[in-house]
Amino acid sequence: MVCEKVVITVKVFTDAELYELLVDRDAENPWKRFDSLNGIKYFDSDNIFPYLSKEDEKHIYFCLMHKNKIVGMIKLKVGGTESLFHTGWKNWICFVSILPEYQGKGISRKLIQAMFKYAKEKNLNILSSGYSSEGFLKIRKVLREESKNYSVDFLDTDRTIE
Numbered sequence: 001m002v003c004e005k006v007v008i009t010v011k012v013f014t015d016a017e018l019y020e021l022l023v024d025r026d027a028e029n030p031w032k033r034f035d036s037l038n039g040i041k042y043f044d045s046d047n048i049f050p051y052l053s054k055e056d057e058k059h060i061y062f063c064l065m066h067k068n069k070i071v072g073m074i075k076l077k078v079g080g081t082e083s084l085f086h087t088g089w090k091n092w093i094c095f096v097s098i099l100p101e102y103q104g105k106g107i108s109r110k111l112i113q114a115m116f117k118y119a120k121e122k123n124l125n126i127l128s129s130g131y132s133s134e135g136f137l138k139i140r141k142v143l144r145e146e147s148k149n150y151s152v153d154f155l156d157t158d159r160t161i162e
Contacts, residue, residue, distance in 0.1 A: 042095035116150035
């Protein structure tokens with residue numbers, strides 16, 4: 001029996017780039033590719049339409065790809081309005097989500113590393129926006145570790161949301 005190695009790559013997209021990846025202008029239903037993201041919790045396709053972009057704020061999507069399919073995603077808000085509760089913090093993690101069948105394999109760490117590498121290169125500080133109960137248990141520790149590994153100023157709000 002031969003086991004297939006799962007090859008996961010990380011790709012980084014802006015709103016406009018993710019929009020272009022997902023819209024198929026030649027298809028009868030140009031929005032059909034958005035269905036592939038149904039398992040990504042908290043993703044709202046309305047947020048990536050280019051005409052909704054604010055001039056001083058952007059979203060960066062760190063996507064885990066397996067065979068051209070997005071199997072995990074981090075959405076990072078960069079710039080724009082600062083946090084109401086944390087003065088000076090304009091960049092925060094909107095969500096981290098991995099499809100259930102890809103969870104528990106340690107691959108989300110790759111996604112988090114890509115985000116902190118980006119933050120380091122752009123000299124960004126990052127705020128956590130809150131955690132689901134599951135995220136608090138699974139992701140929080142990894143975020144804290146990798147922020148230190150990349151020497152990125154990271155403020156963990158310690159807040160759980162549902």
